[in-house]
Amino acid sequence: MLRSFLLFLVFVFSLSLAHHIIGAGATFPYFLYLEWAKAYREETGKEVVYRAIGSGEGIKQIEAGLVDFGASDEPLDPQTLKKKGLAQFPTAMGGVVIAYNLPVKDLKLSTEALCLIFLGKVRYWDDPLIKRDNPDVDLPHVKITVIRRSDSSGTTWIFINFLSKACPEWKRKVGYGKRVKWPVGRGAKGNKGVADHVRSQRGAIGYVEYTYAVLNGLNVALIENREGRFVKPSVETFQEAGKKVRWDLKNHFSESLTWLHGEDTYPIVGATFVILSTKAPKDKIKEVIRFFNWAFEKGDSIAERLHYVPLPKELKEKVREYWRLHGWL
Secondary structure: OHHHHHHHHHHHHHHHHEEEEEEEEEOOOOHHHHHHHHHHHHHHHHHHEEEOOOOOHHHEEEEEEEEOOEEEEOOOHHHHHHHHHHEEEHHHHEEEEEEEOOOOOEEEEEEHHHHHOOOOOEOOOOOOHHHHHOOOOOOOOEEEEEEOOOOHHHHHHHHHHHHHHHHHHHHOOOOOOOOOOOOOOOOHHHHHHHHHHHHHOOOOOEEEEHHHHOOOOHHHOEEEEEOEEEEEOHHHHHHHHHHOOOOHHHHHHOOOOOOOOOOOOOOOOOEEEEEEEEOOOOHHHHHHHHHHHHHHHOHHHHHHHOOEEEEHHHHHHHHHHHHHHHHOO
């Protein structure tokens, strides 16, 4: 009898798992997926669990079949996707902002200043290069403490993909990826870790996803864009980048959104991507697709409330076309 009861419990547990979708990866979309999952559960009764463990770990877990979807802020290139039997699509956009701890609002940072700060060559806040673009600001002689990610990070990829395009010296000396050999700075884990460090130390500077800066009440800089204008990060200036990018289904949406043209375009914008294993059971993949299709239909207001940028209607249709090509919709 005990054995039968245990088998029954296993059966019930397996049924419950069938109604769960498990995802893991980038910290960038954590708040968005959390709120989408909550609303989806209230409407459908189906559970979506998402763990923010970093883009690199999320990709490892979907490759190993440990989750139903991975998440990364770095789009994988078509060759890697084909080799590993993966597919990807964007779910939302957002900006990576430069947060700093000074009693100064709307600080302007040129691409040159930003590059040299993260190379360790500009070390104090009253450096002439920073003062040049902030002539009316009383900048203190305070040491700049660079805070950057210690983990494999899609947010890092977005930020230094921008630096590599905007700053030839950075590209030559450091390059870009989810993890690099940093010339300077103190490491912190996740967007939350960087935000916490910046908030707690006077003179600190770091890069975080916009939502984390807003939720932590951090000052954020206006960044020089490709047209030489200083642009404040906002949903509107992030959307300008979304209008300029040209995503292609054949390339699995792998084109980046950094350093794009446009007078009002914020230069450090990225998308967050869901990574799927094409080797996974089709029924489970379809469960994942149902969730994100629901989010495309009903989740825009949630995204906007959390300061993410919903995909435009035309791009959502491209993603649905991508799903149909794989037989998932």
